[in-house]
Amino acid sequence: MKRALLALDGAFVLGLGLYMLLLTRTEAYAAFMNPRFRPLTVAAAVGFLIVGAAFLVRPAGGTNILRTLCFAALGMMALSASAGTLKGPVGFAVKPPPEVRVDPDPYLVWNGDRYLKSNPARLFLSVQADPAAQSDQRYVTRGIVKRSAQLDRLGKFALLRGNMVCCLADAIAMGVMVAGEGVPPLRDGDWIVVFGRLQPLPEAALITDLGGTGEVPFSMVQDRVFLTAEAIEKMERPRFPYVFELPSSGKGPPRLTGGDDDY
Amino acid sequence: MMLQDIQLICRIAVSIVLEAAPFLLFGSLLSAAVDRYADTERIASRIPQGALGRITVGLLGGMLMPICECGSVPLARRLLGKGIPPLSAVTYMLAAPVINPVVVLSTYVAFSGNFQMVAGRVFIVAGSAALTGWLCCGCLRAGWPADSNCSVSRPDVDHLHSHGAQSMSADGRNCRTVLDLLSSGASEFLEMGKYLVLGALASAAFKVFLPWQLVQVLAGSMSLSIVVLMLLAVLLCVCSEADAFVAASFVYVPPAAQLGFMALGAMVDLKLIGMYFGAFPKKMAWTLVIVPMVCVFGLTFLSGYLVR
Numbered sequence: 001m002k003r004a005l006l007a008l009d010g011a012f013v014l015g016l017g018l019y020m021l022l023l024t025r026t027e028a029y030a031a032f033m034n035p036r037f038r039p040l041t042v043a044a045a046v047g048f049l050i051v052g053a054a055f056l057v058r059p060a061g062g063t064n065i066l067r068t069l070c071f072a073a074l075g076m077m078a079l080s081a082s083a084g085t086l087k088g089p090v091g092f093a094v095k096p097p098p099e100v101r102v103d104p105d106p107y108l109v110w111n112g113d114r115y116l117k118s119n120p121a122r123l124f125l126s127v128q129a130d131p132a133a134q135s136d137q138r139y140v141t142r143g144i145v146k147r148s149a150q151l152d153r154l155g156k157f158a159l160l161r162g163n164m165v166c167c168l169a170d171a172i173a174m175g176v177m178v179a180g181e182g183v184p185p186l187r188d189g190d191w192i193v194v195f196g197r198l199q200p201l202p203e204a205a206l207i208t209d210l211g212g213t214g215e216v217p218f219s220m221v222q223d224r225v226f227l228t229a230e231a232i233e234k235m236e237r238p239r240f241p242y243v244f245e246l247p248s249s250g251k252g253p254p255r256l257t258g259g260d261d262d263y
Numbered sequence: 264m265m266l267q268d269i270q271l272i273c274r275i276a277v278s279i280v281l282e283a284a285p286f287l288l289f290g291s292l293l294s295a296a297v298d299r300y301a302d303t304e305r306i307a308s309r310i311p312q313g314a315l316g317r318i319t320v321g322l323l324g325g326m327l328m329p330i331c332e333c334g335s336v337p338l339a340r341r342l343l344g345k346g347i348p349p350l351s352a353v354t355y356m357l358a359a360p361v362i363n364p365v366v367v368l369s370t371y372v373a374f375s376g377n378f379q380m381v382a383g384r385v386f387i388v389a390g391s392a393a394l395t396g397w398l399c400c401g402c403l404r405a406g407w408p409a410d411s412n413c414s415v416s417r418p419d420v421d422h423l424h425s426h427g428a429q430s431m432s433a434d435g436r437n438c439r440t441v442l443d444l445l446s447s448g449a450s451e452f453l454e455m456g457k458y459l460v461l462g463a464l465a466s467a468a469f470k471v472f473l474p475w476q477l478v479q480v481l482a483g484s485m486s487l488s489i490v491v492l493m494l495l496a497v498l499l500c501v502c503s504e505a506d507a508f509v510a511a512s513f514v515y516v517p518p519a520a521q522l523g524f525m526a527l528g529a530m531v532d533l534k535l536i537g538m539y540f541g542a543f544p545k546k547m548a549w550t551l552v553i554v555p556m557v558c559v560f561g562l563t564f565l566s567g568y569l570v571r
Contacts, residue, residue: 009453020281032278044285051288051452054445061450067457074280074460081273128514129375163512166505168278169466172512206515208479214267218475220512247373247511 005063010056012071017048019078027239028082033167034244108140110231115140115195117263119243120175121163124222127176127198128247131224138197139227142235142263143175145190146219148209155179156226157186158207159194162216162242171242173212173219177205180229189214191237196229215241268471275467276460282502283333283459283534290334291451294341295444303345310351318393321354322362325392329363332503332529333459333538337451340542349403350396357392357555360503360529361385370525373507380518383566384507387526391558395530398554402547458541462534466500469533473498479515485567488520489560496528497536503529519567523559530555 023029024041033041107114118126120143143159151157160175178194186192201224210219243262297303310320330338339356343349360366362385374380481491492513501509506528510521531552539548 010449013449013453016284020284023281032274033281037282040285041281044288047285047288047292051292051445051449054442055449055453058439058442058446059450060443060446061454064454064457067453070457070460071453073464074277077273077464078277080270081277083270165508165512166502167282168275169282169463169470169499170501170505170509172509174512209476210479211475212471214271217271217471217473220514223515246508247375 002063003059005065005068006059007056008068009063009071010052010059012052012068012075013048013055014052015075016071017045017050017052020045020048030240030242031168032081034164036244037166110140110195113138117141119143119245119263120159120161121243121245122263123176123198123227124174124220125245125247127222127225131200136197138195138230140193140195140263141227142191142193142238144173144213144215144241145186145188145192146173146175146210146213146221147186147188148207148211150205150207150209151177151221154205157183158210158219158221159192159227160213160219160221162213163245164242165244165246168216168242171216173216174221174245175219176222177201177207177226178229178232179226180232183229183232184234186232186234191235193233193235194227194229195231196227198225199228200225272464272467272471275470276463279463279466279500279534280459282505283331283463283500284456286331286502287333287337287455287459288448288452290330290337291455292445292448293330293334294337294451295447297338297341297345298447299440299444301345303342303347307346307348310348314350314397317348317350318354318396321351321392321396322358322389324351324355325359325362326364328359329365330359332360332532332535333455335359336535336538336542337455343403343543349400350393353396353399353551354392357395357530357551358389361388361526366503366507366529369504370507373511379569380522383518383522383563383569384525387522387559387562387566388529390562391526391530391555394558395551395554398550399547402544402550455538455541458537459534462500462532462537466498466533469498485517485519486564488516489523489563489567492516492520492524493527493556493559493563496524497532499528500532500534501528517567519563522566523563526563527555527559530559 020041023032024038024045029035029038029041106117108117109115115138118139118141120141123139123141141159143161146158146160148158154177156177156179158175159178160173162171163174164171176198178196180196204223206223207221210221211217213219240262310317335356339352342352342355367381367385370381370384371378478491478495481487492510496506499509506525510524513521513524536552539551543551
């Protein structure tokens, strides 16, 4: 019994290494972790494979049924989490990220006007860094719709995007309020593209009844400005629903930090 | 509970494990290496006898040997088991995840060069770690408990091959030594890893079911916002390398509350609470949970009048 439990423990360590290695070779990694940590996960995966193999060859220490059960539970959670990810557009197909990332054009031309590509989280952070910034700048941004009683009273809805710093545990859905004429009927969870400009609100409107988006349990919407929509189009959920902005990226030059999927 | 919620809980829990596991493995291997190779008696004999000296050793160790909070627990457990004074070992364990250059720099970047936030975080954590270490000395006055699970994890003798150690070549002995070191590291990881898994699961469930609207409303006043963000730090289990960026995102709360989030999260969170109770005697584990909370609240509340 003891040997069987130890063998199982070793197999779990080995399995964790294999899972991490496989995950880093897939696009699904970005649904769990910020892709900039991919090298760290690869290094750790190799470490787990080595120590797991060593443990299987020469097991150390005693057994503990609780720890075996915990790692079995982790295995089941990993399978369940991956199954959930499989249903989305981010597949589990082994498709390593491109080694060289080509910087996409930060602008999009639409109806003859140039729109700066920016995700809602970056808009949030830009306004936070400089509330008076670029009121004449046209933006195109993609995000998830969130409605609430407070927003309805203001005649607006929130456009949000899950922003991950390190891993999904620290992700916060960030974004801006949107208002405009001829807005199509939108429901919570709809993915849309908005073309528009930022305008200051007459007075700060702190929204405290947002809740989560389904992708991320916690949301924050910028309370000093809103996006006046010139056009709104519905879209499919993007391949990468999360973005990876830092508070400092609100001050950065207009560029897409994570490629063309990043606005 | 909907299927979507369960899947989100699983994804968050797995992401916490993916984030923390590399550091826990590093700490476990370091712990196994200390057990086998470090001359801890000699190190212990060179540590000053006075409290101030021991605290300084713990803090200097934290600055010079960066390690994440998950990795510092198995290492500190090993150091305590090998006779390093609790005041140095505990101060190191609690302070190292924050006062190391990597985290100091990440805090500086996250708060756009706001030196007050960096200094505030370092001083609050160093102060709390030193006081907690001092109080933990009382918990371990009778020495490191013999029945604790800090006993050295050695490979099973059953697995020794039939040929004896004497007949083994030097290469074979070296190979076995490396194998033993790696296996001990894996054993240490498994032992601490169970608390990581349980903590990650609890944290994910809290994150999904927490009434966030209430959190935003409560975050309105300074004292309440400090309590709320400290509670979030415990529940969310964000790594100390990244928590400054998360804290900086909480733009609606006063800086003191952001400080409370960053200072406490590296010392007490759900996965660490499990690890403390698994690695240390109960009285010491309670000290490790409660004292940093009280210290961080008091110091961040005071800092609220200084950092604005």
